[in-house]
Amino acid sequence: MWTIKQIFDGEYGCEELQPGEKPKVAVTLVNEQGEKKSVTVEDEWLTDNDLDVGSQWPIIHLRYGVIVANKKTERYVIAVSDSVDYPIIISRTWHDFPCAEGEYYALYDAIDMENAISILDLLKNDETSRARTKLKKSLACVGPYVDTISEVVLDDMIPDEWYDAWKEMEGIITISKHVPGYWEEDIQTQEL
CATH class of the missing domain: 2.40.50 (OB fold (Dihydrolipoamide Acetyltransferase, E2P))
Structure with a gap:
């Protein structure tokens, strides 16, 4: 603090x-x-x-990581913040079939903080394979909060308490190239 x-x-x-x-x-x-x-x-x-x-x-401490999955057609961004008591996971998927070609996003909010922190710790320690496996198991029994939405709709669906953190992560999530890795930073909030 x-x-x-x-x-x-x-x-x-x-x-x-x-x-x-x-x-x-x-x-x-x-x-x-x-x-x-x-x-x-x-x-x-x-x-x-x-x-x-x-x-x-008013500073938020943000930890987030990117996991690339499904033969590089999908990326997951998992994030925790010291100002919000639940993690957030966003996936970006490339669909390559005629009626649904393009990029789509999903927003998850049903994973618990303990699992999210554990996954981020694995990413921080460059244990990407273990992090991917743990994330896959964590998401196996839950569906996304919202699914198959565009970047514009995703921007509207991000919970208010995640707004400042979302603006910091948005480029990593929406960029067309996969950028796997781990980030940790302090963000000044725009509103109290």
Whole structure:
């Protein structure tokens, strides 16, 4: 967890704000381990969200991984976040038959957090085959929440509590090339 340690007013020197540009401030954050980092945000955003020195900074810690399956015609993205108490899994499938040619997506929300974390730990340790097997077993008894939807519909179906994390993962999910791997990052939320 990050806490606001200091807030510095923006210095614009000789340069003035551009039309429509809002004043920004530099915010110094510190975590429980004493690590520091700085971010720049609009001053108005801090005020609108009642953030001041000592406030907890709205950051989501996101872990996600990509598993390629079914002879490379399908990819699964599995994600967990410290701000949501359930994982999310999204699959992208390429169908190559006349009436349904193209890319389709499915959204799963029925896998438990323990299994999701276990799968991500395997991916983090480059145990891709074991991660793929565990995911396959985990999904064997559940169907997707929504299935065979387009990228636009998928964007609308993502639960609100996953919105900021989804925007971070969206490129990996919707890119046409499979990009297997594991990622872990902190994301600043857009709304509180």
